[in-house]
Amino acid sequence: MGIFSYMEKYDYEQLVICQDKQSGLKAVIAIHDTTLGPALGGTRMWTYASEEDAIEDALRLARGMTYKNAAAGLNLGGGKTVIIGDPKKDKNEEMFRAFGRYIQGLNGRYITAEDVGTTVEDMDIIYQETNYVTGISPAFGSSGNPSPVTAYGVYKGMKAAVKAAFGSDSLAGKTVAVQGVGNVAYHLCKHLHHEGAKLIVTDLNKEAVKRVVEEFQAKAVEIDDIYSVECDIYAPCALGATLNDQTIPKLKAKVIAGAANNQLKESRHGDVLHAMGIIYAPDYVINAGGVINVADELEGYNRERALKKVEGVYDNIERVLSISERDGIPSYKAADRLAEERIARMRNSRSQFLQNEHHILTRRSRM
Numbered sequence: 001m002g003i004f005s006y007m008e009k010y011d012y013e014q015l016v017i018c019q020d021k022q023s024g025l026k027a028v029i030a031i032h033d034t035t036l037g038p039a040l041g042g043t044r045m046w047t048y049a050s051e052e053d054a055i056e057d058a059l060r061l062a063r064g065m066t067y068k069n070a071a072a073g074l075n076l077g078g079g080k081t082v083i084i085g086d087p088k089k090d091k092n093e094e095m096f097r098a099f100g101r102y103i104q105g106l107n108g109r110y111i112t113a114e115d116v117g118t119t120v121e122d123m124d125i126i127y128q129e130t131n132y133v134t135g136i137s138p139a140f141g142s143s144g145n146p147s148p149v150t151a152y153g154v155y156k157g158m159k160a161a162v163k164a165a166f167g168s169d170s171l172a173g174k175t176v177a178v179q180g181v182g183n184v185a186y187h188l189c190k191h192l193h194h195e196g197a198k199l200i201v202t203d204l205n206k207e208a209v210k211r212v213v214e215e216f217q218a219k220a221v222e223i224d225d226i227y228s229v230e231c232d233i234y235a236p237c238a239l240g241a242t243l244n245d246q247t248i249p250k251l252k253a254k255v256i257a258g259a260a261n262n263q264l265k266e267s268r269h270g271d272v273l274h275a276m277g278i279i280y281a282p283d284y285v286i287n288a289g290g291v292i293n294v295a296d297e298l299e300g301y302n303r304e305r306a307l308k309k310v311e312g313v314y315d316n317i318e319r320v321l322s323i324s325e326r327d328g329i330p331s332y333k334a335a336d337r338l339a340e341e342r343i344a345r346m347r348n349s350r351s352q353f354l355q356n357e358h359h360i361l362t363r364r365s366r367m
């Protein structure tokens with residue numbers, strides 16, 4: 001499908017292609033929908049097989065942020081950036097400065113933060129060029145790395161999903177199979193271990209596995225074995241599309257609750273999970289802790305207030321699962337409905353003329 005057809009299909013607002021020869025920056029900023037407010041979404045740095053793949057990923061992830069922000073009750077729209085390159089080899093200071101200038105050029109329509117392959121240090125460099133960046137260092141009065149807070153939200157959301165499946169939200173004695181034990185899942189494993197859950201883990205990065213085995217008595221398994229292990233909960237915390245035709249038939253878990261974005265390869269896989277009676281905590285509802293946390297920076301960051309808001313992920317998962325049960329629809333559809341209805345309500349809410357500082361009449365009166 002051509003880019004304009006794809007954008008029209010899901011009603012995207014804007015796609016910005018950024019190139020800076022000097023620094024090697026090749027970035028794609030996708031803005032999906034700003035009905036609720038400026039588009040907030042992280043910057044992913046990844047080695048894409050093709051430029052088309054990078055554009056598609058930016059578009060897909062941006063739309064996911066529209067739904068995530070809407071379902072989390074934030075007054076923010078959805079956007080995302082991908083930078084083409086290897087985060088271990090291709091980063092440099094000029095690249096993130098150049099990227100910061102592109103963000104500034106959007107004049108607040110897009111606000112960035114961390115995603116896979118980018119760090120607080122990268123956000124600090126962007127901050128030298130623009131205010132439209134979050135997840136910057138606590139030294140600037142900001143919230144820092146969002147991953148521990150995302151993990152806290154996933155932990156809370158997992159408890160709500162476990163309650164729906166087993167009648168109690170206790171994780172003590174439950175076995176959780178965690179795929180990918182990087183930034184978010186390390187902290188998730190810590191919460192689960194403290195509550196008395198048993199952990200089975202895998203990761204392409206052997207050091208990351210060693211750390212959770214040593215610190216949280218996790219049992220390590222091979223990459224492909226994580227789907228078929230005996231467990232109560234499967235927590236996908238690596239990349240997307242791991243719930244697909246090949247993996248779903250292997251699952252033994254009664255609950256799926258993890259941090260990864262875009263877990264369902266296609267929506268129909270959410271229908272399959274529903275038909276199998278597996279409780280699926282929709283990805284963008286359960287992993288909203290990070291964005292809720294960085295969004296708090298826009299009001300002057302307060303950690304205590306941010307964590308309180310993140311605890312609401314529990315209620316949000318409960319709400320989605322009860323709509324799913326009440327209406328007999330898969331949980332991913334219940335989540336989409338929640339997000340779409342909020343956006344539609346705001347889009348259709350009555351508009352009144354209010355003169356503000358951006359209005360032409362105000363500007364004219366200063367002349």
Ligand SMILES: NC(=O)c1ccc[n+]([C@@H]2O[C@H](COP(=O)([O-])OP(=O)(O)OC[C@H]3O[C@@H](n4cnc5c(N)ncnc54)[C@H](O)[C@@H]3O)[C@@H](O)[C@H]2O)c1
Pocket residue numbers: 115116117146147148150179180181182183184185202203204205208223237238239240259260261287288290291
């Ligand atoms: N960091 C956040 O605050 C945040 C917020 C919301 C969503 N997410 C999503 O959560 C996921 C994890 O994010 P992160 O920040 O922890 O990233 P990360 O890169 O730190 O961790 C991901 C881990 O998954 C491993 N991995 C990759 N492919 C794998 C595979 N096939 N099998 C097993 N392990 C594999 C990697 O080696 C890495 O250790 C991503 O999908 C991200 O988009 C992150």
Ligand SMILES: CC(C)C[C@H](N)C(=O)O
Pocket residue numbers: 040041042068112113114115116135146261287288290291294
């Ligand atoms: C704004 C960020 C913290 C975004 C995060 N990477 C997410 O996917 O939610």
